[in-house]
Amino acid sequence: MSPGHTQENQPHDAVRETAPASDGGAAPRARPAGPLARVARRWPTWTALALVVATFADGVPPLPLLATLLAVMPLCYIAFGVLRGELARRDTVVLQLLGVALFGALALLALSVDRTAGHYVMAAGWFAHAVWDFAHHRAGRVVPRAWSEWCCVVDLFGAAAIVLWV
Structure with a gap:
């Protein structure tokens, strides 16, 4: 997440994913979900x-x-x-x-x-x-x-x- 954004005010065009964190746990990360990203996927x-x-x-x-x-x-x-x-x-x-x-x-x-x-x-x-x-x-x-x-x-x-x- 970028500075100033919390999970509650994350932009609507972002999709939540789980990525491995350096400590072995899972850390959420946003994946762009705009129209071009959806087409590309x-x-x-x-x-x-x-x-x-x-x-x-x-x-x-x-x-x-x-x-x-x-x-x-x-x-x-x-x-x-x-x-x-x-x-x-x-x-x-x-x-x-x-x-x-x-x-x-x-x-x-x-x-x-x-x-x-x-x-x-x-x-x-x-x-x-x-x-x-x-x-x-x-x-x-x-x-x-x-x-x-x-x-x-x-x-x-x-x-x-x-x-x-x-």
Whole structure:
């Protein structure tokens, strides 16, 4: 806090955060929360939207590519979970492996039906993965929040683009 400001009269455009203090305790610090700062904090969303536009601007990529991405996405979550030490609990490991199985099955199903149905199954799979991402973002576990935010936006708008282009 700047001199002359108390917690009660802190400017409204500041967000309270907790930062480690030198004595090992947590000391509050203000983070600017003006319009530009709020936009900047959403960098995962902006980069995801740019990727979706670049990927789907001229149509839907080949179904096998979309299916591969759907099957690989949950493997990234497992890799992050291992690197971050988040897979120590059995229930977390089981849930992540169920995600691998579910999204892998949807990818295979999309490739085993006719092209139009495959695209709709793929869109449903990408939408389901957006829900998966959102749940991880809210929980703040397994993957970094920036990753789950980015992936949720890619999946959600990618699913919409698939449906719109079919």
